[in-house]
Structure formats: structure tokens, C-alpha cells
Amino acid sequence: MLSCKELTEILTEYMEGSMPFSQRAALRFHLMMCEHCRAYVRQTKMTMKALGKLPVEPMPDPVKEELLRHYRKTLGAPRRCNEQ
Amino acid sequence: MEASSPDSALLARLLQGDETAFSELVDRYGGSLFRLARTFVPSRAVADEVVQEAWVAIIAGLPTFERRSSLRTWIFRIVANRAKTRGVRERRGVPFSAFETEGGEPAVDPSRFKQNDRWGTPPKRWDADTPEKILSRREAMACLETAMKQLPMSQRVVVTLRDVEGLTPEEVCSVLEISETNQRVLLHRARSKLRAALEEYVDGA
Numbered sequence: 221m222l223s224c225k226e227l228t229e230i231l232t233e234y235m236e237g238s239m240p241f242s243q244r245a246a247l248r249f250h251l252m253m254c255e256h257c258r259a260y261v262r263q264t265k266m267t268m269k270a271l272g273k274l275p276v277e278p279m280p281d282p283v284k285e286e287l288l289r290h291y292r293k294t295l296g297a298p299r300r301c302n303e304q
Numbered sequence: 305m306e307a308s309s310p311d312s313a314l315l316a317r318l319l320q321g322d323e324t325a326f327s328e329l330v331d332r333y334g335g336s337l338f339r340l341a342r343t344f345v346p347s348r349a350v351a352d353e354v355v356q357e358a359w360v361a362i363i364a365g366l367p368t369f370e371r372r373s374s375l376r377t378w379i380f381r382i383v384a385n386r387a388k389t390r391g392v393r394e395r396r397g398v399p400f401s402a403f404e405t406e407g408g409e410p411a412v413d414p415s416r417f418k419q420n421d422r423w424g425t426p427p428k429r430w431d432a433d434t435p436e437k438i439l440s441r442r443e444a445m446a447c448l449e450t451a452m453k454q455l456p457m458s459q460r461v462v463v464t465l466r467d468v469e470g471l472t473p474e475e476v477c478s479v480l481e482i483s484e485t486n487q488r489v490l491l492h493r494a495r496s497k498l499r500a501a502l503e504e505y506v507d508g509a
Contacts, residue, residue: 225414236488260499263502266502267498277339278335295321
């Protein structure tokens with residue numbers, strides 16, 4: 221029978237879907253029986269969700285302007301013929 | 305490859321010299337690329353330099369981009385490669401094998417398990433409204449950011465690409481040129497530590 225400690229070690233493999241069927245079934249069975257591991261999985265999922273909400277700093281405008289100038293110079297007008 | 309379809313329309317416009325398209329590209333990825341560079345290098349100033357050089361390389365490479373990967377993967381890989389090289393140079397101590405996954409680190413402090421490997425000090429059940437509470441608290445997010453900084457570089461990079469940026473496992477392997485197993489092991493260690501940090505914060509709050 222899968223132990224709680226083992227479950228915490230193979231959780232990512234399970235969530236990545238890269239686990240053989242029998243092991244997968246054992247893990248699901250363990251989760252059905254063990255509320256502590258369910259709490260652990262929930263905390264892990266919550267952590268992943270929180271990571272997805274970390275704020276991102278937009279690029280500063282002057283840097284963007286400079287890149288835009290560089291793009292214009294390299295790929296911009298006069299418009300190139302496009303093969304497609 | 306869902307992510308590649310809006311990108312492929314954008315790519316066509318980029319190649320025609322469409323400045324609005326370029327502006328969209330910068331808005332879509334500018335912040336993310338800086339964040340990625342920052343995971344490799346020790347200072348903002350260096351990350352800024354890496355990202356600017358990478359953008360110049362992206363612009364130069366667009367006409368010959370071969371579409372063997374999605375535009376997003378290609379762009380992230382350019383930044384990752386430059387940041388990795390620069391990070392190694394800046395830190396000097398980081399070995400080339402930084403993306404190898406030798407040595408075991410337990411996901412959970414072993415003292416929390418009983419002799420039979422079942423929970424002795426189990427995680428507390430977070431209330432139904434805990435997720436929202438966490439996400440709305442600046443200190444909780446700050447705690448996660450601090451915990452991120454304490455991760456080894458390779459773990460930080462992988463978890464940033466996967467959980468912060470939302471790349472697929474295949475994309476991360478392609479961006480970092482690492483195996484699927486390495487990707488998974490690094491992700492596992494990172495997520496385990498970040499969960500522990502958040503748990504400590506929530507239980508202590």
C-alpha cells in the first residue's frame with residue numbers, strides 16, 4: 221500500500237500524467253482513503269494557482285520605444301514582398 | 305500547441321513589418337521575458353541587458369524562424385540561452401550541470417511522518433475560502449516570491465516557466481533543452497518547497 225510519504229514524492233509525476241496505470245490507481249485509492257493527503261494535494265494545487273497570479277512588470281515604455289525603432293529599421297517600411 | 309495559433313497569425317504580421325504586431329508581441333512577452341532572465345541572473349541590470357540583447361536577436365531572427373517550435377518557445381529559448389550563459393559568467397560558482405538533478409531532497413520534512421510513513425504532523429485543511437484569501441494578500445504573494453528566490457536556480461527557472469508562465473512540459477524541455485524527467489524532478493522539488501513556504505505562511509497567519 222502506498223504510504224503518505226511516498227505520495228508526496230510522486231505527486232508531480234501523477235499530476236504530469238506520466239505515471240503507469242497501476243501506480244496511478246494506487247495513488248487515487250490512497251487519496252480516497254486519506255484526508256491528510258487530500259489536504260496536501262489541495263495545498264499543492266493552491267500553490268500552483270497562486271504562482272500563476274504573481275504580478276508581471278510590463279516593459280518600461282522607453283525600452284519598448286527603442287525596440288520598436290529597431291524593429292522598424294530592420295523589418296519595417298519600405299514593406300518587403302512576402303512570399304505567402 | 306494551442307498557444308501557437310494566435311502566435312502564428314502574429315508572426316505573419318511581424319514579417320510584414322507591422323509595427324502594431326510588434327507592439328503586441330512586446331506586450332505579450334516583454335514582462336515574461338524579463339522575469340525569465342531574472343531567474344538566471346543575479347541583478348535587474350544584468351537581466352535588462354540580457355533581455356534587450358535577446359530582443360535584438362529575436363528581431364534579427366524573425367525572417368529565418370523555421371516554425372519547428374512555436375513562436376513562444378523560440379522566443380523563450382533565445383532569452384533562456386543568453387541568460388544561462390550570462391548567469392554562469394556572473395555567478396562563476398554555478399556549474400554547467402546546474403540542470404542535472406542529482407541527490408534526493410525530500411518533498412516534505414521527514415520528521416512530519418510517523419515510522420510507518422503516514423502523516424504524524426499532517427497538513428491542515430485550508431478552508432474553502434483560503435485560496436481567495438491567499439491570492440488577495442500581498443504578504444502571501446511576497447512570501448512566495450521570497451521562497452522562489454531561495455530555490456536553486458534550475459528549480460526556480462523550471463517552476464517559473466511551468467507554473468508562473470503556464471508553459472507545457474514539452475515547451476519547457478524545448479526551451480531549456482533538458483529531458484522530460486529532469487524537468488519533472490526540478491518542478492517537483494520547486495513545488496514541494498513553495499507549498500511548504502505557503503503552508504508556513506498560512507498556518508502562521
